[in-house]
Amino acid sequence: MRDPSLVSPVPKGRDAQRFVPGEKTGLLAYLVRKPRPRSALRLREPRRLPRPLAMSEAARLLASLRTWRDRAIAGLMLYCGLRSCEVLALDVADVDIGRGWIRVWGKGAKERAVPLDADLARVIQGYLLIERPESGSARLFLVAKGPNRGQPLTAAGLRTIFRYHRQLSGVTAGHPHALRHSFGTALVNAGVSLQSLMALLGHVSAQMSLRYGNLFDATARTEYERALTLAKDHLAALPTTPAGTKALPLADITGGADWTDTPALKSRLAGGYCLRAPAQGAFPYANICEHCPNFRTDLTYLPILAAQRADARKLADDAQRRGWITEADRHHKLIARLDNAIADIQKSAG
Incomplete structure (x- = not known):
């Protein structure tokens, strides 16, 4: 008997498909394997229509998601119609x-x-402020734990997430693309125009482009907002927080500390404040009103301006300690603008 440890000389698999030198041009070239000629007959296979999830199925699938990241991913597919590859390719700056x-x-x-969508925006903001690991990657969705923590989430990782939640929720059809189909079906049932649907889903073809022309973003947004309001009656509600509330859990963001001490980019506004994750960068229009030449104030607003200035000073010192020089300069500019406004009020009051 042949020794089982020896390699068989008969090639298999890809090796069997390779040609040795001279096989195509030698004396035995007529014996070379040739592909069989294809028949001109073609069998048209039936194209299956995309199957959207029922509202109860989508609700069960969403209810099984426990993290801000996973809910944001599912929300981008269900409420914005993004493909899984498009979700994974998003950078923080793209949102x-x-x-x-x-x-x-x-x-x-x-x-x-x-x-x-506003509800989805709150979920993404919660993920950025609470869960997203510190990383040098610009990608929006990152691996949350394990040896690859902080690395961009891969397609295999996304499939693993949905596979786990399909088993957990019992929704066997809960694949990523089924959420996109649910979005498109709900908008069609809500009466959205074909042009807007093409723009929202990214369906582009020569025939459609020639027939319907280009569509402005404003038109697509108007159609989206009108149709999504109606479509939400047929789509599962997106839980905006793990607790099921609409507001961001500020205590989870600050850890119980004062908001001025949180490791986030902060802006003090006249009527409140704004928190953004460092990966997002400062909001460029946070204090645009105070810096506007048309900004006017009077003696009745003096306590509000003084409180805003005091908080801006805290934020400037906090940014300086963290080494955020650009942030510190932004707060210093606001302080200077408030000082001028307060000085003008006091001068006019005599």
Whole structure:
């Protein structure tokens, strides 16, 4: 008998498909394996229609998600119609929470702008402030734990997340693309126009482009907001916090400390304050009103301006300690502007 430890001389697999030198041009070239000619007949296979999730299925799937990151991922597919590859390709800078837009890079490196739902924006903001690990990566969604913590989430990692929650929720059809199908189906049932649906889903074809022309972002957003209000009756509600409330859990963000001491980018406004994750960068229009030449104030607002100035001083010192020089300069500019406004009020009051 042949020794089982010896390698068989008969090639298998890919090795069996390779040609040795001279096989194509030698005396035995006529024996070379040739592909069989394809028949001109073609069998048209039936194309299956995309199956959206029922509202109860989507609700069970969303209820099984426990982290801000996973809810944000599912929300981008269910409320914005993004593909899984588009979700994974998002950078932090692509999500403009203040203006309510997402910059998406679709198939063929085509860029489109998709409106951002307010409930979903709160979920993404919660993920950025509470869960997203510190990382040098610009990607929005990162691995949360394990040896690859802080690395961009991969397609295999996303499949693992959905596979686990399909088993947990019992929704066997809860694949990522099913959420996108649910979004498209709900908008169609809500009466959204074909042009807007193409713009939102990133469906581009020569026929459609020639037939319907281009669509402005404002038109798509108007259609999106109108249709999504109606479509939410057929889509599962997106839990905006792990506790099921609408507001961000400020205690979880601050850890019980004062908001001026949190490791976040902070802006003191006249009527409140703004918190952003360091990966997002400072909001460029946070104190635009105070710096506007048309800004006017009087003696009745003096206590509010004084309180705002005191907090701005704390924020400037906090940013200086953390080495955020640009942030410290931004707060110092606000302090100088408030000093001028307070001085003008006191001068006019005599």
